[in-house]
Structures are given as structure tokens and as C-alpha cells.
Amino acid sequence: MTAITDIPDTARARRPQSGNRVLRWLRANLFSSIPNGIITLVLFAVLAKGVVSFVQWGIANAVWLTPANDSSACRAARGLGACWAVIPEKYRFILFGTYPFDEQWRPALAVVLFIALFYVSSRRAWWRRELVYLWIAALALISVLMWGGVLGLSFVSQDRWGGLPVTLILATFGLAFGFPLGILVALGRRSKLPAIRSLCVLYVELIRGVPLVSLLFMASVMFPLFMPGGFNIDKLLRAQIAIILFAGAYLAEVIRGGLQAVPRGQYEAADALGLSYWRKQRLIILPQAIRHVIPPLVNTFIAFFKDTSLVLIIGIFDLLTTAKTAIIDPAWQQFSVEVYIFIAAIYFAFCFAMSRYSRSLEAQATVS
Amino acid sequence: MRADEAHGRKSLLSKRFEDFCAVTTDSPRPPPRRTFSLALGGPQLKGLLWQILVVGMALAIIAFLWSNTVHNLSARRISTGFAFLGREAGMPIADSLLSYSPKDTYFWAFVVGIANTLRVAVIGIVLATILGTLIGISRLSANWLLSRLAAVYVEVLRDIPLLLQLLFWYVLMQALPAARAAWRPIDGIFLSNRGLILPSIPIGEGQLGVLGAAALGALVFYIIRRALIAQQMRDGKPRAAWPFALGLIVVLPALVSWQLGVRWTIAWPELRGFNFVGGLTLAPEYFALLIALVTYTSAFIAEIVRSGIQSVPRGQWDAANALGLRRSFMLRQIILPQALRVIVPPMTSQYLNLTKNSSLAVAIGYQDVVSIANTTLNQTGQAIEAIALIMAVFLTISLSISFFMNWYNARIALVER
Numbered sequence A: 001m002t003a004i005t006d007i008p009d010t011a012r013a014r015r016p017q018s019g020n021r022v023l024r025w026l027r028a029n030l031f032s033s034i035p036n037g038i039i040t041l042v043l044f045a046v047l048a049k050g051v052v053s054f055v056q057w058g059i060a061n062a063v064w065l066t067p068a069n070d071s072s073a074c075r076a077a078r079g080l081g082a083c084w085a086v087i088p089e090k091y092r093f094i095l096f097g098t099y100p101f102d103e104q105w106r107p108a109l110a111v112v113l114f115i116a117l118f119y120v121s122s123r124r125a126w127w128r129r130e131l132v133y134l135w136i137a138a139l140a141l142i143s144v145l146m147w148g149g150v151l152g153l154s155f156v157s158q159d160r161w162g163g164l165p166v167t168l169i170l171a172t173f174g175l176a177f178g179f180p181l182g183i184l185v186a187l188g189r190r191s192k193l194p195a196i197r198s199l200c201v202l203y204v205e206l207i208r209g210v211p212l213v214s215l216l217f218m219a220s221v222m223f224p225l226f227m228p229g230g231f232n233i234d235k236l237l238r239a240q241i242a243i244i245l246f247a248g249a250y251l252a253e254v255i256r257g258g259l260q261a262v263p264r265g266q267y268e269a270a271d272a273l274g275l276s277y278w279r280k281q282r283l284i285i286l287p288q289a290i291r292h293v294i295p296p297l298v299n300t301f302i303a304f305f306k307d308t309s310l311v312l313i314i315g316i317f318d319l320l321t322t323a324k325t326a327i328i329d330p331a332w333q334q335f336s337v338e339v340y341i342f343i344a345a346i347y348f349a350f351c352f353a354m355s356r357y358s359r360s361l362e363a364q365a366t367v368s
Numbered sequence B: 001m002r003a004d005e006a007h008g009r010k011s012l013l014s015k016r017f018e019d020f021c022a023v024t025t026d027s028p029r030p031p032p033r034r035t036f037s038l039a040l041g042g043p044q045l046k047g048l049l050w051q052i053l054v055v056g057m058a059l060a061i062i063a064f065l066w067s068n069t070v071h072n073l074s075a076r077r078i079s080t081g082f083a084f085l086g087r088e089a090g091m092p093i094a095d096s097l098l099s100y101s102p103k104d105t106y107f108w109a110f111v112v113g114i115a116n117t118l119r120v121a122v123i124g125i126v127l128a129t130i131l132g133t134l135i136g137i138s139r140l141s142a143n144w145l146l147s148r149l150a151a152v153y154v155e156v157l158r159d160i161p162l163l164l165q166l167l168f169w170y171v172l173m174q175a176l177p178a179a180r181a182a183w184r185p186i187d188g189i190f191l192s193n194r195g196l197i198l199p200s201i202p203i204g205e206g207q208l209g210v211l212g213a214a215a216l217g218a219l220v221f222y223i224i225r226r227a228l229i230a231q232q233m234r235d236g237k238p239r240a241a242w243p244f245a246l247g248l249i250v251v252l253p254a255l256v257s258w259q260l261g262v263r264w265t266i267a268w269p270e271l272r273g274f275n276f277v278g279g280l281t282l283a284p285e286y287f288a289l290l291i292a293l294v295t296y297t298s299a300f301i302a303e304i305v306r307s308g309i310q311s312v313p314r315g316q317w318d319a320a321n322a323l324g325l326r327r328s329f330m331l332r333q334i335i336l337p338q339a340l341r342v343i344v345p346p347m348t349s350q351y352l353n354l355t356k357n358s359s360l361a362v363a364i365g366y367q368d369v370v371s372i373a374n375t376t377l378n379q380t381g382q383a384i385e386a387i388a389l390i391m392a393v394f395l396t397i398s399l400s401i402s403f404f405m406n407w408y409n410a411r412i413a414l415v416e417r
Helices: A010-014 A020-031 A034-060 A070-075 A086-096 A105-120 A130-147 A166-187 A194-209 A213-227 A233-262 A264-272 A279-291 A294-314 A321-327 A331-368 B003-025 B032-077 B083-085 B108-141 B144-158 B162-174 B203-235 B244-258 B285-311 B314-324 B327-363 B369-382 B383-412
Strands: B190-192 B195-198 B270-274 B275-277 B281-283
Touching: A034 B144, A034 B327, A070 A331, A086 A105, A086 A166, A086 A321, A086 A331, A105 A130, A105 A166, A105 A279, A130 A166, A166 A233, A166 A294, A166 A321, A194 A279, A194 B383, A213 A233, A213 A294, A213 B032, A213 B369, A213 B383, A233 A279, A233 A294, A264 A279, A294 A321, A294 A331, A294 B144, A294 B162, A321 A331, A321 B144, A321 B162, A331 B162, B003 B270, B032 B083, B083 B108, B108 B144, B108 B285, B108 B327, B108 B369, B108 B383, B144 B285, B162 B285, B162 B327, B195 B285, B270 B314, B281 B285, B285 B327, B314 B327, B327 B369, B327 B383, B369 B383
Parallel strands: none
Antiparallel strands: B190 B195, B195 B281, B270 B275
């Protein structure tokens, strides 16, 4: 076992400082003891081998561009180099699915709007009531863009939607509707009224106890059975409802943590002012509780942003499904690894940005 | 009308107020009735109304869905109930621990599915814990390269959806060479597009007896060790436990083995024709699912272990060092027990996540309980029953894991004076 950084090593600290800074740094961080030196050398060898073979495969021997729909160059390089040419060939389908080709600026704009919405929501200066109106406006605008049918935009039915906008829609609408639901359930779970409390506990534990896959199956198979005859809603909407119910249960648990962190005195002070239950929650308790739990809320959002990929199993065209479908094409079938790396990079970019953000918030909270 | 209502309400309230007095106070002179009854009765009546409203709404929704379902089922001529479990399943299950043929019943197919789920979940939990702990410790290493690599590992694996990783591993698995050209990292181990093939030790009755003896020995050793520690607590003299361990866990099973005349052989896998004979085969679906679950979950476990170790105050390290304790003793007796208190609760939810995530098996065709329920659903149309079975299985597994981890957590929790 290697040494642990937290332990003060007085012997090391007192060692006379000789040599130049690079050597000193190397000595302190990579070769502080014999086992440490061996670990460094072994890791370096493995890393160097990995990097060299990746560079050979991914850059040196890779095929970057081919004539349209011609994968012969890629097949010649198979086993030696990557076929990145599959990305320019298929990226429109991977990103936007079967959305009408000439109208694909609309989902592209929707993606930009989503990113702008996330960015604005992340700014502390914007954590005000107006943010709620902004969200409503942005989501309405995105719906108009995607569906069309007004303002001279042609109507696009949602079974033609696909790719990145669908992933973002499932996650963001899941948050937008799951969040109020989560607040209500969290309040219910902390309520003094036994019937309401047990109803909320039942809901949260039932949803959290089963995998999302089974909820999605339920949405796709059982939902039509639940509805009156003749009434049927679209598959995407059904999956969206399942994700909202799923998100609501998880968000409720996070918010409940925040409610528990609000000091008792705040409740008592609100009661002393004679505020009603709802005014007390809205004006005094919830603003404090939610501020406490913003970092875990972001983490929960990251989790179900990733979990939206599970809709692949019930055949909804999100980013992962379009990627998987793109490589059914026999000419490009063998190059699924490249396509998976491409969409992994997209997912990674979103999740990494959010997790960095959540960590910076945590750091600010510990400082202040 | 309004006056009547007000009056009715007031009498109800005053009755409540009297009950309240009778139970909690014996003050001879109660405060003025009116103000008190408003303050007490208002919220209670409101609470009752709220509860009736919410429960009524929930019941109304359930009744609505229920009546629709009954109507739809009768319109589609689907009979409800679990009678279909007794019918012949007719579905093939490629990879199973238990003996199964398509002629068996749906019930047995479900049992096989549950066994497959448990097989991947239990082994996944063990491996993910080991790997995650190693990576979590590496992140705290003084070795810059090691801690950086561990951080990159955690960051990359956490930020990519598990299902994508699973598909990725599965594609890599299928791209492996055919059985004839299988890779042999070590003699006797083959890696090919048929999966991972390992040498195995055939387990018969005799072998089971020896293993049983070893388990019994371990149990007795555990009891003896507790007694030894209790004695040390009383008189402060350390007592060696290893002779007991040697005797009970090594010598005892060896004696049993010798007495029963058990023959231990190793079955080496061999390539015959297009496939392997002998040895233990991990099918590519199972292997891909296991790798994906273990690596993904280990990234989360690494973070939990890291924050657990960091949560132990520095003074504890300093104090242990000042006492001149050996490093292994210090970690085992001072640091770990304190870190575990922080580690165990989030670890429980990771174990639950891994178990629930094993249901992604359906995407690559490993036949776990969800996949089998899905096939059943398509074959019989018994949607409600199939999904109810999935939920029952997962709720049972989740509750058992929570129950065990809560028991463990209570055992290691801080004993306050």
C-alpha cells in the first residue's frame, strides 16, 4: 500500500532541498520511496504503451474522410486504424434522428436553447423567481421549435424526433416536472398527517426499489391498458411520464435532506409570525432547504441525464438509439466502436461540465 | 346555514379540547375556551380534510386506472392471474446455472432468471467493492501519477451512461478472435468471442463436504476469536489467534478431504472443433455485463472510499503515529473503523444501484429476470403479472440488501457513552 497524502511526513519535509525544482518535484511526487518508484515506472510503462497504441489506432492509421457512402478505405484499414469517417457520414442522423433533413436547424437551435438555459440557471445572480418564468418560456419555445405547425414552421410529429434533442427533452422535462412533484412528495413525507406521509413513503420506496427499466416497460406496455379505450398517447410522452415519476421520487429524497437541514428555529419563527402552512414553506423553509441541496440536485440531474439512455430498451430514438441504429447500415456495421466513442464524448461533455459545476458549488459552500 | 356549520365545528372542537385536557394537563382552571380551541382545532381539522382530500384523490385515480384496465383486459380477452406460470415456457435460455430446458414451466424460467440476476449482482458487488476500494486508495496516494490516473478513471467512467459502456464492452467482446484463434494471456485461460474460458475444479458431493467443513471451521474460529478478544479486554494480554485459524480452516478440511478420499482435479479447457470443452465458461453477454457493472460502480465506490478515509480527522492519524502503532494495525484498528461509519450508508445505495442496473442485461441479451419477464410478456401478453413479478423480485432484493447493510451499519456505528 502506498503512503497517503494526508499524513504529515516530517522526515520528508525536513530533507535538505537540493537540485532544481523539476527534480525535487519528481522526487517528492513520483519517487519518494522504492515501492513508489516501482509503481511509477510500471504505471508509466503501461500508460506509454496505451497512449502509443491509441495514437496509432486513433490518429496515425485512422481514416478521416471517405467519399459519400463508401467505406472501402475504412475496411482496408480495419484492425489497424480507426474509421472516423463514419462520423461525418452519419452525424446528422446520430444527432437529429429522422427529423426532416431540411428542418434540422430547428432541433439544432433547440439544443442551443437547452444549453443556454442550463448556463443561465447555473449563475447565482439568476437564482430568483424570474428563473421559473424563464424556464416556462424556454420550454414552450423549444416545444414550438420541435413541433412547429405555427409561425410558418411545418408540423413535425414526435415520432420523427430523435437524437440529442430527445435526450435533452427527456432529461430537462423530467427535471422541470419532477422537481415540483419532488417538493410536494418531500413535504408530504415530512408532514405530520399520517395518511399523507405513508402515501408519500410508499411512492418513494416503490419507485426507488425497482429498476428504471421496469418502469419504462410499464410505461410502454401497461400504460395503454390503464387508459380508457380508444385513448392513446405517444410512446415518447409515455416514457417521459415514467421518467418524471422516477425523477420525482429521487428528487424528493434529495429535497427531504434539505428540509431536514433547516434549523427548527426557522419553523418556529414562521409559526410565530402566524404564516399559513403553504406560505411558511414557500417563503421561509423551501428557499433555505433548496439552497442547501443544490449540489446533490445537480448530481441527481447528472444521474438521470445518463439514465435517459435506457429508453433504448423500449425503442425510443434518443442519442444512444440513433447511434446504435446508424451502424445497422451494412457498409458501416463494423465501426460501432468509433460511433460509441463519439456519443460517449457528447455525454461526457454534458456530465463533466455539470459535475465540475456541482463541485465548484460545494467548494463555495464550504468556504462560506 | 353558516351559523349551523360554525356551531357544529365549535362543538366538535370543544369536545376535542376536553379530550386534550383530560390526557395532558390537570390544570384546575383551563385558559379561555375560544382562543384555545381555535389554535388547537384549526390545524387538526384542516389536517383531517387534507388527508381525506389527498387519499380520496389517490383512491379515485387508482379506481379509474383499475376500471380501465379491467375493461381493456376483458376487451382483449386476456385472463388475469398467475395461472400462466404453470404452462410450458418454450423459450431457450442459453446461459444458466440451474438445469433448464424449453420444456420447463414459466415459473422455472423465472427462477432461472432470478438466479442469473443474483449471479451477476453478487459477483459484481464483490468485485466492484475490491476494485473501487483499490482505486479510492490510489486517489489518495502520494504517487502523483497513480492518483492522477485514478482520478481520470473515476471521472471518465462516472460521466458516461452505463448502457453505452455496456454496449461498448459487448461490441468489443464480439470483435474478439474466434475460438480457434483465441487469446491465451496465461496457459489454460482463453479469451475469444465465445467469452472467457477458465480452468475449473469440478465440485461433487465430496468436495461440497470439504467446503462445508471449511465453512464450519470458519464459523467456530470466528466464535473463538471473539472469546479471545473478550479475554484480552479483561486482562490486557494479547493472545495469538492464528493457530486456531490454521487448525480450523486449513487442517480440518484437509483431514476431512483425506478421510473421505476426495480427489481434487482441475478441468483444463480444451479446444475441440469450433468450441471449448471442459473448464468454466463465462458467456460474452455475462462477461460484458459483469465488466460494465463492476467498472462503472467501482468509480462511484472509489469516491465513497476516498471521502470516507478523508473524513477521519487528522488528529487520529497523528495520535496513532504518536503511540508508535504499526501501520497495518493503525489502519485496521484506528482509521478503518471510523472511515467505515461514513462509507457504509452510501455504499448500500451503490450495491442497490448495481443490482438494479443489472436489469440492463436485457439490452445485450443476457437472460436475467427482466429479460425473461420481457419474453414472457411478449409470448403470453400477461403484462401486469410479468411486471409485477419483476417489481416483486427487485423489491425483495433491495429490501434484503438494505436490511443486511442496516444491520451492519448498526454494528459498526459509534457506541456513545
